[in-house]
Amino acid sequence: MKELKTMVDEETFILLIDLCERMRAERYASQVYDLITDSSTLLSLRTGNSLLSMFVRFRDLGNAWYVFGKMSERDLFSWNVLIGGYCKGGCFDECLGLYDRMLWAGVRPDVYTFPSVLRTCGRVKDLGRGLRLFREMIESFFVPDLMTMTSVISACEFTGDERLGKTVHGYAAKHVFRKDVSIDNALIQMYSRFGAWEEAERVFSTIRTKDVVSWTAMISGYEKNGLPEKAIEVYKNMKMENVALDEITIASVISACASLGLLDMGVELHKYAKRTGLLSYVIVTNALIDLYSKCKLIDKALEVFQRIPDKNVISWSSIILGLHINNRSVQAIYFFRKMKVRLIPNSITLISVLSACGKIGALMTGKEIHAYALRTGLGFDGFVPNALLDMYVKCGKMKTAWKQFNSIEKDIASWNTMLTGYAQRGNGPGAIDLFNKMVKSDVKPDPVTFISLLCACGRSGMVENGLEYFRIMAENYYIVPNLKHYACVVDLLGRSGKLEEAHAFIISMPIQPDQAIWGALLNACRIYRNVELGELAARNLINMNESESLRYYTLLCNFYAEIGKWDEVARLKILMTEKGVTVDPGCSWVEVKGKIHAFLTGDQTHPQEKEINAVLDGFYSKIGFDVFKNNIDASKADILCGHSERLAIGFGLINTAPGMPIRVTKNLYMCQNCHNMVKFISKVVRREIAVRDTECFHLFKDGLCSCGDAGYKLRILS
DNA sequence: TTAGGGTTAG
Numbered sequence: 122m123k124e125l126k127t128m129v130d131e132e133t134f135i136l137l138i139d140l141c142e143r144m145r146a147e148r149y150a151s152q153v154y155d156l157i158t159d160s161s162t163l164l165s166l167r168t169g170n171s172l173l174s175m176f177v178r179f180r181d182l183g184n185a186w187y188v189f190g191k192m193s194e195r196d197l198f199s200w201n202v203l204i205g206g207y208c209k210g211g212c213f214d215e216c217l218g219l220y221d222r223m224l225w226a227g228v229r230p231d232v233y234t235f236p237s238v239l240r241t242c243g244r245v246k247d248l249g250r251g252l253r254l255f256r257e258m259i260e261s262f263f264v265p266d267l268m269t270m271t272s273v274i275s276a277c278e279f280t281g282d283e284r285l286g287k288t289v290h291g292y293a294a295k296h297v298f299r300k301d302v303s304i305d306n307a308l309i310q311m312y313s314r315f316g317a318w319e320e321a322e323r324v325f326s327t328i329r330t331k332d333v334v335s336w337t338a339m340i341s342g343y344e345k346n347g348l349p350e351k352a353i354e355v356y357k358n359m360k361m362e363n364v365a366l367d368e369i370t371i372a373s374v375i376s377a378c379a380s381l382g383l384l385d386m387g388v389e390l391h392k393y394a395k396r397t398g399l400l401s402y403v404i405v406t407n408a409l410i411d412l413y414s415k416c417k418l419i420d421k422a423l424e425v426f427q428r429i430p431d432k433n434v435i436s437w438s439s440i441i442l443g444l445h446i447n448n449r450s451v452q453a454i455y456f457f458r459k460m461k462v463r464l465i466p467n468s469i470t471l472i473s474v475l476s477a478c479g480k481i482g483a484l485m486t487g488k489e490i491h492a493y494a495l496r497t498g499l500g501f502d503g504f505v506p507n508a509l510l511d512m513y514v515k516c517g518k519m520k521t522a523w524k525q526f527n528s529i530e531k532d533i534a535s536w537n538t539m540l541t542g543y544a545q546r547g548n549g550p551g552a553i554d555l556f557n558k559m560v561k562s563d564v565k566p567d568p569v570t571f572i573s574l575l576c577a578c579g580r581s582g583m584v585e586n587g588l589e590y591f592r593i594m595a596e597n598y599y600i601v602p603n604l605k606h607y608a609c610v611v612d613l614l615g616r617s618g619k620l621e622e623a624h625a626f627i628i629s630m631p632i633q634p635d636q637a638i639w640g641a642l643l644n645a646c647r648i649y650r651n652v653e654l655g656e657l658a659a660r661n662l663i664n665m666n667e668s669e670s671l672r673y674y675t676l677l678c679n680f681y682a683e684i685g686k687w688d689e690v691a692r693l694k695i696l697m698t699e700k701g702v703t704v705d706p707g708c709s710w711v712e713v714k715g716k717i718h719a720f721l722t723g724d725q726t727h728p729q730e731k732e733i734n735a736v737l738d739g740f741y742s743k744i745g746f747d748v749f750k751n752n753i754d755a756s757k758a759d760i761l762c763g764h765s766e767r768l769a770i771g772f773g774l775i776n777t778a779p780g781m782p783i784r785v786t787k788n789l790y791m792c793q794n795c796h797n798m799v800k801f802i803s804k805v806v807r808r809e810i811a812v813r814d815t816e817c818f819h820l821f822k823d824g825l826c827s828c829g830d831a832g833y834k835l836r837i838l839s
Numbered sequence: 840t841t842a843g844g845g846t847t848a849g
Contacts, residue, residue: 139841167841174841201842208843236843268843275844303844310845334845341845372847379847407847438848469849476849504849 138171163193177206201233208237216241236272243276251276271307278311306334313342341373352377368402375408379415387412407435414443442473450477468502475508479515481710482786487512507534514542517818540573546818549581575609587613608637615645640673647680671702709769709787713776720768733771782809
């Protein structure tokens with residue numbers, strides 16, 4: 122190495138650095154750097170500047186900073202490159218700090234300095250400082266150039282100062298740089314962020330020669346405003362105009378495909394990226410992870426993920442979220458742990474993993490992440506406080522949830538999350554109480570609030586209250602009921618046995634009922650064995666858009682099983698196989714000593730299988746073998762249960778100390794048999810057993826359940 | 840001779 126050092130001159134080093142940059146050969150960057158220097162020598166201005174720009178391009182700000190410190194002298198270029206690097210890399214404090222140091226060192230900024238600093242002022246929401254800088258710039262006889270104006274617009278965009286943004290727009294329009302496309306591009310971005318997508322559209326349409334940035338800004342602008350169809354349309358127009366895609370465009374288009382579930386188009390873009398080399402950009406692979414996850418091809422997403430050489434925090438967050446939404450929450454948590462030893466998670470990562478914890482009731486893990494969030498300062502960042510709240514609510518820890526609720530800055534989502542806790546427990550009075558507190562605190566309820574409220578009323582048989590809130594919602598809060606609200610009312614009436622009223626309500630709806638509405642009626646008819654209305658609901662369900670109806674086929678099966686129409690059940694089952702409708706296998710999770718254990722229905726591979734079954738058999742014999750083991754009538758409503766919670770509870774009993782509570786989470790409904798059995802177990806072992814299923818939170822204690830057997834009562838009667 | 844715009848995850 123030393124020999125090589127003496128052989129090669131500065132010119133060659135600079136060529137080498139240039140080569141690394143051009144080839145995006147990040148791996149060799151440090152090696153070239155090692156070649157040039159040892160710890161005692163200082164870098165020349167030229168070599169230093171070249172190295173600086175290389176590291177900045179590779180987003181390696183640590184090494185860039187190191188090079189900056191090792192330079193024998195620095196010029197304006199050196200400062201500008203590093204300031205720009207910090208701005209682009211999201212290190213805003215460092216960027217502004219470096220700018221101050223530059224002034225302190227007596228170096229005057231130029232037109233290259235201002236854009237980065239202005240942009241940064243916007244990102245840290247310090248528009249005052251940005252505008253002071255802008256004024257100083259003009260007073261120092263700098264003529265603001267295009268990028269400077271663009272940056273002022275960007276600053277307005279981030280600080281949310283729409284009025285000033287428009288003024289700058291007007292100013293720019295009157296001046297010569299109006300003709301340049303970059304101003305228009307910044308405007309598209311600004312208007313999109315303000316939700317004024319029509320304004321953005323207008324600016325876009327006036328650009329005569331749109332460049333790749335204009336197209337991308339418009340595509341992502343639509344996507345940001347929840348209009349992915351329009352984003353795709355713009356992309357198609359872009360292709361017709363033969364504008365070449367780059368990595369940012371393709372990532373934005375893939376993102377739009379993910380929103381719309383356009384798998385085929387996404388796959389085409391994947392192939393295109395492979396052909397053109399764009400796949401080597403992490404932004405593109407990240408977008409693909411999201412696409413495959415949302416299209417339920419999680420293994421494909423994992424494949425893309427594994428192949429990324431330099432996974433960043435977005436790659437990890439995307440795969441964690443992907444695993445979670447594809448019912449692989451345990452694996453999502455595992456990936457989070459793996460990530461933590463390599464990279465620092467951000468608030469979005471935490472939100473994703475907390476959501477996974479909530480889904481499977483991993484309370485200990487959730488608490489651990491809570492502690493981690495507080496340690497790293499992310500505990501009060503963005504949506505993290507609400508994500509923590511949601512986790513506690515989903516894990517059934519209402520007391521801890523209240524503690525969290527009282528310690529955070531509350532928004533409407535925080536209140537709604539607490540309300541879902543009461544809805545989940547079928548605690549109507551609790552929900553109403555909370556709603557009143559909410560109103561007293563001057564928080565305006567939104568459509569989501571009423572969904573939880575109606576749901577809580579429905580599950581505690583408070584029909585009159587529910588109907589009253591449905592009325593209040595429109596009359597006092599001017600909220601137009603949507604399909605979900607209507608479904609809640611149908612459910613509310615149906616559950617209390619008012620089937621005719623529920624039907625009449627559907628008929629009177631001002632909008633076309635959807636599958637969920639007929640599904641709610643069908644479910645009520647199943648419970649009350651109302652054949653006539655049930656078949657009517659079933660017919661309506663089947664006659665609707667098939668891809669949406671398929672989700673209700675298990676419910677249909679259950680209904681026909683319940684009323685003894687076995688030929689219908691058989692017909693539906695064949696249909697389900699033909700259409701490829703899969704039923705999620707029953708799965709229950711139990712957390713023991715911070716480790717999550719999953720049990721699938723009929724799982725016979727568990728190392729403690731024998732012990733678990735021995736414990737369960739003990740209960741079966743105590744309570745009457747016939748009723749609780751043989752009476753698992755797979756043809757009845759119980760087919761939706763799977764009974765996996767029994768295995769989880771058995772495992773919990775064996776592996777925890779006597780008297781300790783056991784908490785189980787389940788992905789399907791709990792059947793009446795299991796419900797009775799767990800009541801019995803709680804009495805015998807004198808332990809609290811909590812089971813959260815998809816419908817309700819059950820806390821079993823001394824042979825009783827907190828749900829008061831709601832939802833099971835009728836079956837006991839019949 | 841090197842520099843500044845559009846950026847994927849909730």
